[in-house]
Amino acid sequence: MISLSYNSESLEYDAYALLTSFYPGTETRQSASEEAPGVADGLHLNADAEGRVRLVFSAGESFPEDKEYLYTPEKDAEPGSHEWKWAVKCFIYDALADYSGRNLPWGGLTGVRPTKLILNSARERGLDEEELVAYMRRQYRVSEEKARLGYRIAMLEDSILTPFRQGGYSMYIGIPFCPSTCLYCSFLSYPITLHQKEVQSYLDCIEKELKASAEIMAKERLDTVYIGGGTPTALSAEELERLLGMVEKYLPMEQVKEFTVEAGRPDSLDAEKFRVMKAHGVDRISVNPQTFKEETLKLIGRRQTTQQLLEAYALARAEGFDNINMDLILGLPGETLSDVEETLRRVKELAPDSLTVHSLAIKRASKMRDWVAEHGAISGLDYERAMKTAQETAAALGMQPYYLYRQKNMAGALENTGFAREGKYGLYNIVIMEEVQSIYAIGAGTVSKKVFTDGSNRIERCDTHKDLSLYLSDIQAMIERKRRLFGNEE
């Protein structure tokens, strides 16, 4: 447990985000306090009226020794201004790096979308790669390797995104049911066996939402459709048939550039479901091993076997799917570098069209948090080495990195990266990460975003109930909120 106290609300978020990046998985308790620095056990942040900031490490349960750092603002950094906040964030980063004796690959960048920031920085300042790398190192303390990776991805995305910048929208449909709940899951996921009786009512609501979206977005161009969750293929073949039939009935699918269904859990798949997806024009699927180590799969409550994964993958190929993604997670409980290498070796043999490599993130809403509290450290994995091996595997499969995002509490303070062969890039993934066009999202626990294309970069959001019974009972009100959000396109 680390205690963080502060006397300036405006610095709380950055201090917390940086502290948890340096000490991932450690419980952090925050409190506003004017208490004199040095008295309390933990980390105390104290800003004065002149913009000076003292950061005090007090020895005790949280830290082994006392140490103090002082920031004095430059003349042009007005206390409370944007520049001052950034300078203080760098100061906090430098202090934590000095105190802990290590640097983070992404430096002081704590946001989810580093490539969006890189792209905007490069565009606004007219920077080439070398200038951008130097800027990211100076301004955000990002390592050279990550700055180059970010730049490379940002440039590729920029070229892919051109047609998406001129209006249009993407559709997300959330199906919140799964065969079982994985230990690390923070998505909306109801075990389908316990909720079977609600499935038809849920699909009724999806139909109402689709019908309404067809009216609300009638004048807009639909670019991509993504059905995720949960696990959409946890539905029976008949239920999936109904869902995809509705999509075809209400959405202008003839314009769509990509139609993805997450078929993530091999234990939810069979030949009939692949036939249904193929018949309805699904052209991209994800079949996810996460790991090939059976022992880990059992431990994380992911009731699938490697045999099921191999069979599902073969069935998908036999059905003609030529754009198959696989998801992996680095840092699962007890996994070592050789476990990761073995998983990557199996992936290489199967040769999917794209590969998404996640670093385990311990989310507040997951059962993993309790597991860590009970069992302690998750894995002694060398994350940087594991990520490098994943990059090498992707390169050997002819893939290049095409999208990237970060989460809070990520193992190794790394990133999640999508790799793909040319022409197999997950378009929806890029669109949602770079926020270049509106996402109309339907289903429980989903968030719609209206991206204003009037040059203001404004984004407005509208979410739906996460609670299944609330979602089912309040569907009309949620549709009306979306009508208000999207109804008056600028």
Ligand code: SF4
């Ligand atoms: S399959 Fe995905 S959505 Fe379902 S429980 Fe596992 S991680 Fe969560």
